[in-house]
Amino acid sequence: MDRLMPPVHRCLGMLAMPSKLSTDFAVAFQQLTGLAPFPWQEDLYRRFISDDTSGRIPSVCRIPTGLGKTSLIAVWWIARQHGASLPRRLVYVVNRRTVVDQTTSEVERIWQKMHALDGGEHFAISTLRGQYADNRQWLANPSRPAVICGTVDMIGSRLLFSGYRIGFKSRPLHAGFLGQDALIVHDEAHLEPAFQKLLETIQDEQQKERERNGDLPWPGMHVMALSATARSNAKNVNSEGHQPFELTRKENSPPNVIPEPPTEPIHHVWRRLKAKKTLRLHACDDEKKKLAVDVVERALQYKDSGKAILVFLRTVEDAMSTIGSLESEFPGQVAPLTGTMRGYERDRLVQGNPVFARFMPESDRPKNITLAKGTVYLVCTSAGEVGVNLSADHMVCDLTTFDSMTQRLGRVNRFGDHNDAGVDVVHPNPDSFDEKHPLALARKATLALLKHLHGDASPKALGELPADSCIAAFSPEPSILPATDILFDAWALTTILDKLPGRPPVAPYLHGVAEWEPKRTNVAWRDEVELITDELIEREGGNFPRELLADYPLKPHELLSDRSDRVYGALQTLIAEPSKSLKGEKHQAALDRAQKNTQTHVWLIDESGSVMVTTLGKLLDDDKKRVIAWLEDSTVLLAPSVGGLSEGMLDPMSSDADDVADHWLDENNQPRRQRVWDDAPPPTYEDNGSTKLMALIRTIDLNPLSDEIAEPNQEGELEREVASELESNQISNSRQGRFWHWFARPRDTEDATRASSRPITWDHHTHDVVTRTTEIVQELDLSEDLEQAIILAAELHDLGKQRIIWQRSIGNPNPSDWHAKPGKPTHGARWRPRHLSNYRHEFGSLLDVEEEHAAKLAALSDEMRDVVLHLIASHHGYARPHFPPEAYDHERYDTQQNQHAAHDAMRRYARLQRRYGRWGLAYLESLLRAADWAASAEPSPVPTTHEVKA
Structure with a gap:
């Protein structure tokens, strides 16, 4: 077994200052969260500080959506501060990256409360968005407690020594810190069964290593599956005989009449469990042709309500059609949230979209935002189902599988604040399901369960459905590939960069193999794709593009993700000859654009970080199936000049696109990195009231054979021009200089x-x-x-x-x-x-x-x-x-x-x-x-x- 961690005063070292955090859990919890703890939170705290090492960290934690699951971070921190022997790093894994991540908001609030109490830095944090997004604070000091929020892909790839979009030099660092002295909390674990199995396998493998080779002087990795729903009827008893951690018996037994207004924490639990959600089912005669039309019709029934209406659809095509129809009726009152949006635009939703803010809890809303008035609509795909702290007044949606449906229902009247919330589900006629579709049986079973609810979609009613029927209505479990000791050995060989026999890509081990789910491709835009010529790559070596991406990694805000076949189609359109319907100058301009795009570079990056440099024309001249296979689980890096981006989504008809690599910002909207031309002054940033220089991480000589260097004249006109262009963030490629300097804050450099x-x-x-x-x-x-x-x-x-x-x-x-x-x-x-x-x-x-x-x-x-x-x-x-x-x-x-x-x-x-x-x-x-x-x-x-x- 792992050795117990040392006492808290030893763990925290210089952080172990006299704390104003109360020694009483209930008071401390209120200090950090502003709320009195629920009974289950007090129960978990007692578990964390107990002397029973085998049961201290529950392997399964079943807490319904909307009942403060993310607050276990506060419970963990208070327990550590009170001397509990818990891992230093809490790693909170969410199913996917969303705009308003509950965990991010919770962690930032706790940190700010601790800072207000005691000053200092306390635990390090790295989050999915906001001021701590994708930073390196947690890597700076292994003795410092840390909270890391990440997706299955981000955390899983790093655990397997294969971190996406980080250089090979940093991969062992991430694996070591995530895989030792860490508590991995896997939120909504039932949605990613392959990843949960992988985590358990790693935990078991580490235990075998310790038993075989002797104990280590630091704890290993602990795993907690956090989910309201299980894919199995098994009791999930762990190896020490402990049952899953759940709500207390009293919490699970709300009375018929709940006190109003609520005066005790448990009253809020009961209120949320019994939150009114009136369910109505509507048959659609032709789902393929009429689904979006019927959803819009149901959504428009609320047009005069003045409420916040959430709309869910399974496909991007139906979502975009619905957005267009609602926008025509309510211009400026509709916001989209799809998984195909680039991170930069998705982040801007939370930063100031007045429609989106209507769906956010008041505590999460940006300060000084003016809310949209009247009826507003938020149209989502599955990107809005998981990890998003939204609460709508009403919801209209199509029919999905039960695991997804419960997530959607958790975004309506989330806190039980009102009694008139309606849920309208548009579904196919029972005899018109596409039987060939792999989700048909699960969707049919879900429809039967919804009918069984008799109009009551509250969390309590959902929890009382027959467990076997719920499991049958889940999306099919993917084929889970067994991770073996031989594979772990192969993945750990991080200095072998080329393909290695017996070392497969890690993606199938993170998500399993689900034939019914289409493969996806990331797309981003960078200036270097066009500026780095074949001649420069030949001079610097074939690994030059890979080295550049290691120096200046692609960050989540730069990426959009879409189906690989849709990405292929968009790339084809970017180089296709224009339609004959275009005439004259418009036809010639479109033809010139297509011909230029054909010759423009594209970088294709596989999951190992290898980069293939070619042109769009050469790439797409190959066999379609082979090209799509290359695109799967890869990243396409385009030059902004080719276009293809509109409002954050892939749009091959758009001639617009921009490089947002430098928009990796801190809490004061200052860049963490910056690229400048020629002899411009090094970029600076503010740190605790003082101005500091960024560190130069690379200089690229774009014309190494030239004997002339553009110099500023005596009046400094060139320097002023560069500074002005930097300020407007519109450096023109036509005015580029010879030397391109890449800077980053010292704390944010990879090397x-x-x-x-x-x-x-x-x-x-x-x-x-x-x-x-x-x-x-x-x-x-x-x-x-x-x-x-x-x-x-x-x-x-x-x-x-x-x-x-x-x-x-x-x-x-x-x-x-x-x-x-x-x-x-x-x-x-x-x-x-x-x-x-x-x-x-x-x-x-x-x-x-x-x-x-x-x-x-x-x-x-x-x-x-x-x-x-x-x-x-x-x-x-x-x-x-x-x-x-x-x-x-x-x-x-x-x-x-x-x-x-x-x-x-x-x-x-x-x-x-x-x-x-x-x-x-x-x-x-x-x-x-x-x-x-x-x-x-x-x-x-x-x-x-x-x-x-x-």
């Missing part, structure tokens, strides 16, 4: 080597890393020999930077003056890092340690010697299991010495993975990596004498 805004000497950085490492390991319950090994690795990790070739690669004008970080000196020109060789400084460090510090290694046990050398080798993601030959150090060592060190690194990786397990070794590596990254992001003050003058 710690480039995380500084100013040059940092080798001595100074090494001292900072040792200091950070010491702080981290002293806050963890590690053995003394392991602590000392990790600190020694920090002391020696960057020896390989003491090479002329490496110093020149970071732009050091005096390469014999050892520096660890490039940047811009206070007095002098900005250093311009450039690619000179594939030498890896950590490989040079390995060689130097064994050559020059053999005495320090000899004082260690064999295992600790392996730990020191592996942490040095892996602190930028290599040595899992290997270094490529081009990484060798030929400046100081001969080929035989290089080969010997490379072979030893692979054998050492295998030994340590057997000892610490796959996720345990990744976690161990991450202790030094986190310290290195934190020291790079926030270096200690540097005397001016350390800076290199121009």
Whole structure:
């Protein structure tokens, strides 16, 4: 079994300040949430702080929608603050990314309340949207508690060492932190049975590793399935004999008459369980042709109500048709929410859409927003079913499977505030279902269940339906592929980037294989697709596009997702000859656009991060089935000039599209990263009242053979022009310069080597890393020999930077003056890092340690010697299991010495993975990596004498 975590004062270290958080749970819960706790929340708290280690964390938690499930985050935090032995990281996994994610809102509120109580930072957070979206706070310090909110794809791919849209260097870091000392809470687990099975398999595999190889000095991964509905009648008794955690008996037994107004927390539970939702069923004669028409007709029955009407439809086509019809009747009173919207536009819904705000709880609404008046409609596909904190007055929808239907019903009169909520379900005649459709039987069974409700769609009525009948009405369970120890081994080999026999893509293991669900493709737009030429790729190497995406990763707000066949059709339309109905100048303009698009680059990115660069014409000239197969589970990166985007959705008839990569913003709407041209000043940002420089992470020379560089004239007109264009965010490709500088805040860089805004000497950085490492390991319950090994690795990790070739690669004008970080000196020109060789400084460090510090290694046990050398080798993601030959150090060592060190690194990786397990070794590596990254992001003050003058 996992070792118990150390007492809370040891876990929190410098965060363990005298807290104003009450020692009484009910008072503390109200301090953090503004609400008195429900009985089930008090029950869970008692479970968390109990001495019964086997039952402390329930494996199954069944709480109905609308009863505060996300508040278990507050319960976890209070329990930890009160000394409970719980994992440091709570990872809350939602089915899909939505606009108004309840978990995000809950976490941000709790953090703000804690900040108001005590000041300080408390736990780190990373959320799906908003000011903490996709940040790296949780990776900065493994001893710091953290809450991470993510989707099945985001969290699942990272757990399997295959993180989508992160470079291979960072994948072990994510896997280690998510897979150790973490509580994975899988919300609505019944919707993703394959992922739930995968989590349980990983948990079991980790337990086997510990039993086989000996316990580890930190806890492993714990899994909690959070769902109101189960796909099985099984009692879900865990291995220790504990039943699922549920509402208390009293909560589950509301009286006939509920006190009004409610005066006790349990009154609110009863109110929500018995929330009035009058169900009406309407048959549709021809679902294929008339469904949208009938839904609109039912929706318009509420046109004079002045209420917020929620409309759900299964297909994007029906949703768009419905939106068009309602918009014609109520212009400006209709908002869409589909899974095919780009994240940027979906986020803007919550930021200021007056229609959407009508469906949000008051606590979630943006400040100072003016609500739309009168009757409003929100038209959704399944994107609005899960994780969205919405409450409509009435709902109109088509018929779906029971698991989806219960999610939809949870978005109507969510809090039981009124007694006239209506639900209108438009369904096919029982004898007109398309029997060939894989969901036909489940939809038929769902219709029978709805009829059985006799007009009462309250949560209590749903909970009293026969369990067997409910299970029969679920969407069919996908084929669940077994994840084996051999697969875990293969996925953990993160430095092998090419396709590896026996290492399949991870997507089918996250979602299962459901033949009835169409495959999907992500689409995004980036300027570099058009600006990075074939000649530049040939000069920089075939992996250049992949390296660019690792430096400047695609973020969720840049992506839209649609069916792969629809994406294929849209791409075809972008290069198709215009219709003959167009005449004259319009026909010629459309023809010119199609011909230009045919020759324009497109980047096709598979789930492993490999990039295929071609043109739209060449891509689509291949066999249709083969192209669609390439598109499945991949990302298509287009140039904005090709168009194809309208109101955040894929529209091949639109000539518009934009690059929003720089719109990754913080809570003050400041960019976290920025790309600028030529010699524009480095971008700045505000941090705690002071202005700081971003770190230069890459300079791209778009014309490396040119001898001329555009220089600003004496009046600085060019610089002012660049600054003006940056401010308007409308840099024209026709006015691009030669040098394209990519910046990011030091905390938001993927590669710690480039995380500084100013040059940092080798001595100074090494001292900072040792200091950070010491702080981290002293806050963890590690053995003394392991602590000392990790600190020694920090002391020696960057020896390989003491090479002329490496110093020149970071732009050091005096390469014999050892520096660890490039940047811009206070007095002098900005250093311009450039690619000179594939030498890896950590490989040079390995060689130097064994050559020059053999005495320090000899004082260690064999295992600790392996730990020191592996942490040095892996602190930028290599040595899992290997270094490529081009990484060798030929400046100081001969080929035989290089080969010997490379072979030893692979054998050492295998030994340590057997000892610490796959996720345990990744976690161990991450202790030094986190310290290195934190020291790079926030270096200690540097005397001016350390800076290199121009």
